[in-house]
Structure formats: structure tokens, C-alpha cells
Amino acid sequence: MRMCKRNPGLRKVLEVASQQAITACEETFKYDRWNCSLVYNKKPKRNIFKKIYRETAFVHALIAASITHAVARACSSGELSRCACLSTRTSDTFENVSWQWKGGCGDDFNFGKRYTKNFLEFKSVGNDQVADILKQDVMVGINSVGEQLKEVCKCHGFSGSCTTKTCWKRLGPFNSAMGLLKKQYHHALKKKLVVKRAITPNIRKKVKDRKNLVYLQKTPNLCLSTKSRVCKDVPNCATLCCGRGYSVGNRSVTTRCRCRMVDCCFVKCDTCLEVKDYYVCK
Template sequence: MPIMMKCYPRRSSRKIHLLLFVWTLILLLKTSEAISIGSWMYLGMSSLTQPLHDSSTCNHIPFLVNQQQEVCKRNPQSMMCIGHGARKGISECQYQFKYERWNCTTHRSPSVFGKLLEKGTKETAFIHAIASAGVVHAVTLSCSDGNLTDCSCDMSLQGNTVEKNTNWRWGGCSDNIKYGLWFGQTFVDAPEITQHKNNRNVRNLVNLHNNKVGRQIIEENMAIRCRCHGVSGSCAVKSCWRSMPSFRKIGDVLKSKYESSIEVGPRSRKKLRRRQKRHRKIRIPDNMLVHMHRSPNFCQTDSRKGILGTRGRACEKYSDDGADSCTMLCCGRGYNTKVEKTVTRCHCKFYWCCKVKCKTCVTKQDVHTCK
């Protein structure tokens, strides 16, 4: 199985980091006008670098709902994994949209994505799905690494044979996807469930659906990895285990689902239906992202909506009308071109003994930025 980074380091001054984390969150909370539904994602941008070992600290994380605080109190160490999962989601979002008009802009505030989360757009759908997937991915890996006290890797299949006359059997230590899915659903869905009970808002149903899609994508893409056994590597018998896909693969799948996101409207307080002409309602697939509102115009700066626009963004002049092309990214405003020089050492030679002599090479490159 691949070696993965653990959710938290084992050494450091934990009390100092813990106090700094809590102080930062409280300060930002006081300076913020309101906390959005997605505020738990701020754990991915906070200064928390050590696990919480005191459950009473959970009460001082102001943007968690009651159920999330209970999760924190039962297993304070899990907060590091949640923060790591949120960071993975934010980072993957920025990778997938780095050439788009909206490039997954984040803000140094508890709402993380600013006012964008106030509308149920395609972008909001992707954010909820990738953040939900990030938590499941991080928690499941942490179980396999032995970093959480409430779970370990999955050994339930070990020793079982798949079919007669086959040369492989279940072995090793599978990723505990069942625990990861349960934990992710319990923590990530809690704010939406709480708000839906209080307000009966259809937006919460949309967010819950997209959270579920993010989790399902990981489960659907679980792979079987094997190790050979036998004399001189004959592979007479193979031991196999279930392993999660890379998070980049999860991001790729969710980006394709973003492109084909379905617009929905309320049918009842418990179900969603696809919005189509003549008010014909069709049940939406469980594995598709859904949205309620059209995306805003990301071309122009709009501080009221928290949109930065595309002015000054680098673009590709010769791209074939792709998302990164100057035609698409600059929204028809045109672009500026400047020449950037790069100086590097090149044509290096080693002379006996013991010198290395290099020449200086200057390369020029045209850089295009949107007007």
C-alpha cells in the first residue's frame, strides 16, 4: 500500500499551537458579519497543526454545530484529519479550476469561499462534493495509518477466497472505507441537517445530495491491489486488499460531474426533481451533482458578490478555445502581452579536478494577461 502523509505530526509544542488556533478562530469570528453553512471548511485554512487532546476545547471552536462538537468531544484527534481533508478539498478545487474564469478563490475568513456559498450554483455543488470527499479520504487513510483510536484498517475480508480455482485471496489491510463514509456523513452533513430542521430550506437538501455524491465517488472507485507470493516470485498465490483511489482521480471525476450538473427545483421538502420545460419532473440520478441557481458572471469584478473577475489572469494565446484560452478567460476584453526573461545556468561541464563551469542562458517567453 502507498505511504501517505499522516494527519498530524507526533512532536511539537501542542499547547502553544492549540491556543494559537483557538485565538485565531475567535478573532476571525468576531470580525466576521456572519458564518455560512460551510464554515467547518475553515479548519482546512486554520493554524491548527497539532491534534486536540482536551475535549473541552471543542466548545471553543465557534462555527461547529452541536453534532459536530459531539464528534470532536468523542475523538478530539479527528479534528486534525477533518482539517487535513478540508485542505485536500480546497487544494484539489483550485487545481481543477486553475484555468477557469472562477478559479476556486478562497478568503481568509471562516466562510472560506465568501458569498459564493450563499447561492446553490454549480460551483457550490462542486465545493460541497470535493470537501465531503476530502474528509472521507483523510479519515480513511488515518484509520489505515493507525492515527485514530476509534478505527483501524479493515481486516474483515482477510483470509477469504474469492472463488474456487482462483489464485488470489483477500489479505493485507484494506482501507476502512465504511468508517470513513460513516464519519464523513456524520460530521459534514450535520450543519445541513440542523438548518433544514429549523428552516425547511431546499438548499440544504441540495447540499446534502452533493455531499453524498462526493462520498459515493470514493466508494465507487475503490481499487483492488495485490501482492504476489510463491517460489522465486512465481505469483502462485496473490494476496489482495481494497484501496482508495488517489484524490486527484476523485477531483477529475467530480469535475466531469460539475460540467454535467443538473438544475433542480423543489418538489417537496424531502425530495428533489429535475427542472425541465413544461414543468415535467424527472427523478435525478443519485450520483450526479445538482444545483438550483445559475452561475454568476465571473468575468467582471463584483465586490458585493465576492467575485474577483479575470483581469490580470494569465492566459494561453494559442489554446484552441479551451478554458485557459485568452478568448474564453478574458471574456472578449482582449489581453496584454509582455516578454519575460529568464536567466539560468546551462551547458555545465565538469573539469578534473574539481571544477564545474557553466554558461549563462537567457530565454524569452511571451506572457499574456487579460485586460
């Protein structure tokens, strides 16, 4: 609340981050057994945050990634007052070239990273093993965004010459980071908490691999939640439906068809109605 009061624009940015994360997650896991639901069992109702499952680790990383991305973009667009458009280079970098450099407006990833760690309160976790694991998951999410940071340049000059060049750092679309996070989800590492011994009360096992998502408990059986889910195709049904089988239906889909060029430079298409099968888990 203090952070939101200090920066009025942050509330809107967080709303963007929330919707961005939900949309990307649901689209990416649409045909997986876990479809980004926070509840894995309706009766009795079980929430994924009761323990640290693979899915719990992923959601922590996803939240961190989306906030970082949204804040960095908001810096370059001027939506946040406590950060500004990021200049990425100085003219001294290019002494022996034939063109001049002008600073561009970049996404401030480093500011987004600091802001996210502070907002999620994972700047320091002390000797709390669980918090240390969640901090690692948060950092995996943040770094997935940082890996998408690319330099973008635009040339200026007469007749297409590059006498002046504008360069800036730009984050890729959030879906690119989402692709990396899904790989992390499938390669997440299961760890165990270390019981502290009376002789060495301050010694605990550190998580060695800081580049992977980490979770503590095995995911419960997700097959209970896939009933009535729509499959992508028959092979997908074999996995999604957990061997229960599937029902086949059909629906009418409107598509563009018979496209052709008319009047030299315009494309004209007809509208066709096509009947397609769809599959639903029993």
C-alpha cells in the same frame, strides 16, 4: 466539536482534507473563469454561499469527497483510533487456487462515508428541500471517491512465485476523484424549489436524478473577477478574458536540457534558460 473530542486524531485529518481540497481545486480550475474563489464579486463583496449556485454545489461535493478520502486513508494508516486497517477478503474466497491468501491493509471507504455524513450533518434532512439538494451534492462528492476504490494485490513466494498473495482495497489519488467532480460541475442540473400547496402540505417534488450535482440559482457573471488573471495560452485567453483582450509579457524559465548518459548508468543534464511568453487578461 464532540466528534473531534472523541477522536483526537480527527483534527489533523480534517486539516489534511482541507488543504487537499484547496490545492486540488485551485490546480484543476486554474484556467477557468471560476478559479475556486469563494467570492465572485469584490465590489460589492459577494460570497458563493449566499445562494446555491453551480459553484456552491461543487464546493459541498468537494468538501465531502476530501473528508471521505482523508478519513479512509487515516484508518489504514492508524491515525484514527475509532477505525482500523480494513481487511477485504477471507481465505474461504479462494478454495480452488494454488496460492494462499493473507489479508492486506485497506482504506476503509465505508467508514469514511459514514463519518463524513455525520460530520456534515447530512444523515437525515427531513422535509427541507434545500437540505435535500445539498445532501445530494454531498453524496455525489462521497461517491466520486468510492468510484476510485480498487483492489491491489501483492504476490509473495520463492523466486517470484505467487504462493502467498496479499490483497487489499486502496483508494486512488484524490486528483482522480477531482477529475470526476469537474465533469459533474460541467453537467450539474438546475432545479427549482416546489411551492407547497395548502391542500397537500406534506408533498414535495423529489430530485429524480441522484447521480448529478444539483443547484438552484444561475451563476452571476464571473467576467468581473477575471481581470489580471494569467491565461494558459491564446485560445484560453479568448474564454477567460471575456473578450476584453490580453497583455503579453515574457519571463525566464529554467529547464533541464541536453540530457545524456554518463559513466554507463547515470543521466546528466545541463540547465538552460528559456524565455517564454505569458498572457494576462486586461
